Amino acid sequence: MPSLTQDQEQQLAQRLIQVRRELHQQPELSNEEFETTDRLRRWLAEAGITVLDLPLQTGLIAEIGSGHGPVVAIRADIDALPIEEDTGLPFSSVIPGRMHACGHDFHTAGILGAAYLLKAQESELAGTVRILFQPAEETGHGAIAVLESGGLSGVDAIFGLHNNPDLPAGSFGTRSGALTAGVDRFVIKVLGKGGHAAQPERGQDTIVTAAQIITSLQTIASRLTSAVESVVVSVTRIQGGNTWNVLPGVVELEGTVRTYNEAIRQAVPRQIRQIIGGVAAAAGAEAQLEWIPGPPATVNDPRWAGFAAATAARLGLTVFELDPQMGGEDFAFYLQQLPGAFVNIGTEGVYGLHHPRFDVDESALLEAARYFAELAAAALKELGN
Secondary structure (H helix, E strand, C coil): CCCCCHHHHHHHHHHHHHHHHHHHHCCCCCCCCHHHHHHHHHHHHHCCCEECCCCCCCCEEEEEECCCCCEEEEEEECCCECCCCCCCCCCCCCCCCCECCCCHHHHHHHHHHHHHHHHHCHHHCCCEEEEEEECCCCCCCHHHHHHHHCCCCCCCEEEEEEEECCCCCCCEEECCEEEECEEEEEEEEEECCCEECCCHHHCCCHHHHHHHHHHHHCHHHHCCCCCCCCEEEEEEEEEECCCCCEECCEEEEEEEEEECCHHHHHHHHHHHHHHHHHHHHHCCCEEEEEEEECCCCEEECHHHHHHHHHHHHHCCCCEEECCCECCCCCCHHHHHHCCEEEEEEECCCCCCCCCCCCCCCCCHHHHHHHHHHHHHHHHHHHHHC
């Protein structure tokens, strides 16, 4: 990495804070990140960084380097969440009902800073770095659009980050193997014959049937899955009926399944169908399952996870080996096709991700930028060897 004077470091840190706050004030939801993309395109052009011409509606990929030799990609996600901000910050979201409550503004500013640093040493890079600003991570499928665009063709290794409010600001964490879980969604419809609440025997009580289904679904974790494996089945919404004395004909349940094991992930839909079919049949009712697959588990390549941790240690960052996380991340789609690693940068906060009062420690922005610039440059050398 080019050595920076104290004044240059301070100027870069202030610039990244300015970028992060501008993005924070103007959050855009998944696949609506048009102004965010325009800002990034302008900031990159001002730094003389080339943006690739790709069929992406939002988001972009820039390129720094010789265009020869190995290719490394570093990725930030750029979308916000449909959450009303309650931080009271002077740079709070100015768009009602939208907020960068997951820190994607931090990710974007940090990776932009890495791009600035890499551009300053472009002639010394042992290959090419692609800077990926990805749309629609929160929907779980933005990575698929990037892969389909061809923007990662020829990439030899890829790295991504997420801020972690549970880690000290500027620290580092990752692990070999599964870091985040596969995330799938389900909707169950329980269908019966509604009627008067005083005469339940004349129909099929969908409320009672739905309650029994909710309880029975927990046997997937407790009785149908090995005790040494992890799976979470959560029903998060139940909707049925509209008055106090009528049994509804339909009850709808919605929820999510999380696991690190792809074999378990593939087995769960069959198990759910078996359970809801049996419970509903016992009540004389019917149950239907809609399964909505999301991203798989994010499984870090052992070589690159170790390399990423060693790079952080070499820079003097405090390094943590993380426990697997049940949250999801569509970076998993990249790691199904490319070797690489997903890492965390500590941002030490009181509130967790997706909370209306979530905020990050901005002092970690400079560390994130320096780390990813060094990681990309070092990975090119590693690949060249």
